[in-house]
Amino acid sequence: MQAQKPRGTADIFSPEVERWQHVEGVARNLCREYNYGEIRIPEFEHTELFLRIGEVTDIVQKEMYTFLDRGGRSLTLRPEGTVGVARSFIENKLYGGVLPVKFYYLGPMFRYERPQAGRGRQFHQFGVEVFGASGPWADAETILLAVDLFKRLGLTDLAVLLNSLGCPDCRPAYRQQVLAYYQDYRHQLCRACRERMDRNPLRLLDCKEETCRSLLADAPRATEALCPECDSHFETVQAFLAGAGANSRVEPRLVRGLDYYTRTVYEVVSKDLGAQNTVCGGGRYDGLVEALGGPPTPAVGFALGLERLLSILKTQGRTATAGRPLDVFVVATGESSRKQAPRLAQRLRHAGYATDVDFLDRSVKAQMKHAGRVGARTVLMLGDAELATGQVLVRHMASGRQDVLELGDLEPGVAAVLGRKDG
Ligand code: HAM
Numbered sequence: 405m406q407a408q409k410p411r412g413t414a415d416i417f418s419p420e421v422e423r424w425q426h427v428e429g430v431a432r433n434l435c436r437e438y439n440y441g442e443i444r445i446p447e448f449e450h451t452e453l454f455l456r457i458g459e460v461t462d463i464v465q466k467e468m469y470t471f472l473d474r475g476g477r478s479l480t481l482r483p484e485g486t487v488g489v490a491r492s493f494i495e496n497k498l499y500g501g502v503l504p505v506k507f508y509y510l511g512p513m514f515r516y517e518r519p520q521a522g523r524g525r526q527f528h529q530f531g532v533e534v535f536g537a538s539g540p541w542a543d544a545e546t547i548l549l550a551v552d553l554f555k556r557l558g559l560t561d562l563a564v565l566l567n568s569l570g571c572p573d574c575r576p577a578y579r580q581q582v583l584a585y586y587q588d589y590r591h592q593l594c595r596a597c598r599e600r601m602d603r604n605p606l607r608l609l610d611c612k613e614e615t616c617r618s619l620l621a622d623a624p625r626a627t628e629a630l631c632p633e634c635d636s637h638f639e640t641v642q643a644f645l646a647g648a649g650a651n652s653r654v655e656p657r658l659v660r661g662l663d664y665y666t667r668t669v670y671e672v673v674s675k676d677l678g679a680q681n682t683v684c685g686g687g688r689y690d691g692l693v694e695a696l697g698g699p700p701t702p703a704v705g706f707a708l709g710l711e712r713l714l715s716i717l718k719t720q721g722r723t724a725t726a727g728r729p730l731d732v733f734v735v736a737t738g739e740s741s742r743k744q745a746p747r748l749a750q751r752l753r754h755a756g757y758a759t760d761v762d763f764l765d766r767s768v769k770a771q772m773k774h775a776g777r778v779g780a781r782t783v784l785m786l787g788d789a790e791l792a793t794g795q796v797l798v799r800h801m802a803s804g805r806q807d808v809l810e811l812g813d814l815e816p817g818v819a820a821v822l823g824r825k826d827g
Contacts, residue, residue, distance in 0.1 A: 410525070411519055411525065412517070412519035412523075412524045412525025412526065413524065413525060413526045414524065414526075414711075418728060419727060419728060422727055422728050423714055423717070423723060424710065424714065427530075427557065427710060427713060427714065427717070428510055428530070428710075430553065430556050430557060431508070431510065431530045431553055432508075432510075434549060434552055434553055434556065435508040435532070435549075438506070438545065438549050439506060440506040440507060440508040440532055440549075441506065441507060441508070442507070442508055442509065442510075443489055443492065443507040443508070443509050443533075444509065444511070445482075445485070445488040445489060445491075445492050445509070446482070446488065447481060447482055447511070447512065447514075448479045448480060448481050448482060449479070449480060449482060449487070449488055449491065450477070450478070450479060450480075451468070451470050451478040451479060451480040452478070453480075453487055453488070453491055453696070454468060454480050454482075454483065454487060456695060456696060457487050457662070457663065457664050457692065457695070457696075458662070458663040458664065460603045460604040460663060461604075461661070461662055461663045462607075462661060463483050463484070463515060463661060463662060464483070466516070467483060467515040467516045467517055468480045468481070468483055468514075468515070468516065469481040469483075469514045469515075469516055469525075481514035482513055482514065483513055483514060483515045484513055484529070484662065484707065485509050485511070485513065485529055485531045485533075485707055486531070486533060486662075486664070486689065486692070486705060486707070487664075487692070487696070489507055489509065489531075489533045489705075490533070490535075490689075490692050490693050490696055490698070490703065491696060493505065493535050493693065493698065493701070494693060494696055494697060494698035498535070499535070499536065499693075499698060499699050499701055503535065503536030503537070504534050504535055504536040504537040504542065505534070505535045505536055506532070506533075506534050506535075507532065507533050507534075507535075508530070508531065508532045508533075509529070509530070509531050509532075509533075510528070510529070510530050510531075510710075511528065511529065512526050512527070512528050513526070513527055513528070513529050514526050515527075520679070520680070521678060521679070521680065521715075522677055522678065522679070522680030522709075522711065522712050522715060523680050524711060527709055527710070527711050528709070528710040528711060529707040529708065529709060529710065530553075530707070530708050530710055530713075531686075531705060531706060531707030531708070532546055532549060532705050532706060533703060533704075533705035534546060534703060534704050534705060535693065535701050535702075535703045536701055536702065536703075537702060537704070538690065538702035540637050540638075540640035540641040540644060540668075541644055542702075542704050543637075543641045543667075543668040543687075543688055543704050544641050544644035544645050544648070546686060546704055546705055546706050547564060547566075547641075547645060547650065547652070547670055547686075547706075548645070548648055548650055550564075550672060550684050550686075550706055550708060551564065551650045551672075553708075554672070557713075557717060557722060558717075558720070558722045559674075559716055559717065559720060559722065560720065561674060561675060561676065561720070562672050562673070562674050562683070562716075563651075563653060563672070563673050563674075564645075564650065564651065564652040564653065564670060564671075564672050565652070565653055565654075565655040565658050565670060565671045565672075565673060566638075566641070566642065566645075566652045566653065566654050566655065566658070566668065566669075566670045567626055567627065567654065567655050567656055567657070567658035567659070567668075567669050567670070568626060568627060568630055568634055568635075568637070568638040568667050568668055568669070569606070569626055569659065569665055569666065569667065569669055569687075570626065570629060570630050570631065570634045570666070570667065571631065571633070571634050571666050571667060571690070572666070572691070573631050573634075574629060574630055574631035574634055575629075575666075577629055578606075578624065578626055578629035579605055579606060581624040581629060582605045582606060582608060582609065582623060582624055583601065583605040585622075585623055585624055586601060586605065586608050586619070586623075587601075589619050592615055592616075592619070593608070593611075593615070593616055593619075594611065594613040594615065594616055596611070596613075597611050597613070597616050604663065606659045607659060607661075608623075609623060609657045609658075609659045610659045610660075610661065612679075620657055623657055625656035625657065626656050626657065626658075626659075627654060627656040628656070634667055637667055637668070638667065638668065641668055642654070652670075655671075658670075658671060660685055660687060661685075664689040664691065664692045664695070665687040665688060665689055666687075666688050666689060666690045666691055667687070667688040667690065668687050668688045668704065669685075669686070669687035669688075670685070670686055670687055670706070671684065671685045671686075672684035672685075672708070674712075674716050676715075676716045676719040676720060677712055677715065677716060680712065682709075682712075683708055683709060683712045683713055683716060684706055684707070684708035684709075685706060685707065685708075686704070686705050686706025686707060687704065687705075687706070688702070688703070688704040689703050689704070689705075690702045690703065727779075728758075729758060729779065729781060730758050730759070730760055730778055730779055730780045730781065731752075731757040731758045731759060731780075731781055731782065731818070731822055732749075732752050732757050732758070732759040732760075732780065732781070732782050732783070732784055732818060733759070733760050733761070733771075733774070733775035733778065733780035733782075733783050733784070734746075734748055734749045734752075734759065734760070734761040734762075734783075734784045734786065735762065735768060735771040735772060735775060735783050735784065735785050735786065736761075736762065736771070736786045737768045737785060737786060737787045737788070738786075738787055738788030738789075738791075739788060740788050740791065741786035741787060741788050741791050742765075744786055744791060745761050745762070745786055746761055746763070748761075748784065748786065748796075748814070749761040751814065751815075752784075752814070752815070752818065755815045755818075757815075757818060757822075760778065760780070762774065775801070776801065780801060781800070781801055781802070781822060782798055782799060782800055782801060782818065782821055782822060783798070783799045783801060784796055784797070784798050784818075785797040785798070785799065790808075791811075794810060794811045794812065795808050795809065795810060795811060796808075796809050796811060796814070797809075798817065798818065798821050800821050800824065807821060809821075
């Protein structure tokens, strides 16, 4: 048997996992404040669902984990959350209820990509999706929520890049302009881009190859090709953001890796991320619900990569979290106290103290050493003689100070010792 995880996956465990829980906790809290409810959808869907979002999308074409189940059905591990959430919105007829519907999700996504720093085959997203709101405030609110998350985590040096890709009325003309521009340079383009010219010319703007990138500076700007309605929508999004004090920058050639977007698209990038510098991406996708068989429903949302977010936190030295503090370690020093120790531990746990106890029958010295290693804030020392008189000894580890506590008054006694700064 091979005791090795698949490429592009990670084991996340304590103490690292406490950093995840901290970020997830801040995100959940923020969603409560913004009135977004959680949605949990399957981690796999019918392959057909993802195919409907675009045969020209790289993620769909080349990066899906698709398999046949034992019943011969083609299923796919979700490469992203938006499509599944939209499917759920339709299937549960949420369009018939109170709108807008505002959801958030946290969980793993799967893409068969070449693994590198900041790019995994299983990675985790925190995302939000809003259905049933066509106005620009909805776009701005999702961006502000993302910006607030970064702020609350203490992150700096992040840039919000904004663009508008227009609507089915004005986008075809822009697409044509982009195509015409690149036609002249066809021979200079990378092979993938030459293919993109025929299938999906807007993605030419997103190519990371040096020669293709050098052509970007003079490529047509999406913002100059917008119809009056899209233009006004985009202007208002920017005005809302500015009014809320959020910095953003229009990047008129920003396009996204998924092809369901209409109007606003945005990304949050960090210089602390290297090549994979996008931590958050999103935008409006007014045509998706209808394309999946639901009624026409405007929608907007984003997803951010938790691995990338945690990596920026590390680089910026924002790793401090409460950790997993252990309030009490119970050390037994005699025969009968060994029997008492687990009971006392239970008593303290039920009073709300994180408590651990030796169950390897170790010597007192070894138990004390262990208590130090696991970072116990106090040690409760149970000796047979003290127990007989209804007392225990408590040691405050940071100061080394020891006190005698009455067993009957154990909980308030422990509280007092834990509450003391100097022990
Ligand atoms: P996306 O840009 O494909 O958008 O992914 C969003 C974020 O997920 C990226 O900015 C990145 O931080 C993270 N991410 C993507 N792929 C990987 C990977 N292989 N390894 C590590 N992190 C990764 C979406 O997924 C859309 N569903 C966003 C959205 C929601 N649009 C509207 N609503």
